[in-house]
Amino acid sequence: MxxxxxxxxxxxxxxxxxxxxxxxxxxxxxxxxxxxxxxxxxxxxxxxxxxxxxxxxxxxxxxxxxxxxxxxxxxxxxxxGVDPKIVKAYASEGAVQCGYCIPGLVVATAALLREHPKPSTEEVREMLKGNLCRCTGYVKIVKAVEAAAGV
Ligand code: FES
Ligand code: FES
CATH class of the missing domain: 3.10.20.30 (Beta-grasp domain)
Incomplete structure (x- = not known):
């Protein structure tokens, strides 16, 4: 069948x-x-x-x-389909290592910036709780989100 x-x-x-x-x-x-x-x-x-x-x-x-x-x-x-400036921020901040987590993080960043266009570091860290990255230690990811937000 x-x-x-x-x-x-x-x-x-x-x-x-x-x-x-x-x-x-x-x-x-x-x-x-x-x-x-x-x-x-x-x-x-x-x-x-x-x-x-x-x-x-x-x-x-x-x-x-x-x-x-x-x-x-x-x-x-x-x-x-997300704003390419978010992808560029991840690249320019050196936040990508193996890259496997990055598509999910980029989309999660887009969702965060929709609700909080200028997020605090605490709000960025809260968002990251749902996205595991085994490579980077998250410091550069936080910087990438802040760069994408222009804060
Ligand atoms: S593949 Fe969906 S949460 Fe991990
Ligand atoms: S860059 Fe490898 S899992 Fe995040």
């Missing part, structure tokens, strides 16, 4: 998309294996690392825990 596919329509990085995917797929699986948009990373598949963070209607969510059916008619922004 073949896999049952359903059609799902939503906005992705500003463009309307319609995809056929198994209804049990997560948004992360749909992005990576159906749409082939691979900037969003799979670190743990269980909501623990933040590597898969995307914006859903402007709020940061774990795409590994979000079923594709939950996205129907909504708006998704991935690392490919």
């Amino acid at each position: 073949g896999v049952i596919l359903r059609e799902f329509s939503f906005k992705l990085n500003g463009q309307p998309v319609s995809v056929k995917a198994p209804p049990a797929y997560t948004l992360l699986e749909t992005l990576r294996y159906v749409i082939r948009l691979t900037g969003t990373k799979d670190g743990c598949s269980s909501g623990d690392c933040g590597a898969c963070t995307v914006l859903l209607d402007g709020r940061a969510v774990h795409s590994c825990l979000t079923l594709i059916s939950h996205v129907q008619g909504r708006e998704v922004v991935t690392v490919e």
Whole structure:
């Protein structure tokens, strides 16, 4: 018996998309294996690392825990669709080592700056609690977020 596919329509990085995917797929699986948009990373598949963070209607969510059916008619922004100045800030502050955590951090930064355009260091640190980085020690990541915010 073949896999049952359903059609799902939503906005992705500003463009309307319609995809056929198994209804049990997560948004992360749909992005990576159906749409082939691979900037969003799979670190743990269980909501623990933040590597898969995307914006859903402007709020940061774990795409590994979000079923594709939950996205129907909504708006998704991935690392490919966030303000490039955030990506540039991570690069220019030297905040990237292996890079695996960075797409999730960039998206989490976009969510933070939407709510707090000029975040305090405490607010930046609070945001980072949801995104694990095993390489950097976080100091340069905090600087990158502050550079992106212009503070
Ligand atoms: S892959 Fe989703 S939280 Fe780790
Ligand atoms: S740069 Fe390697 S996990 Fe963050």
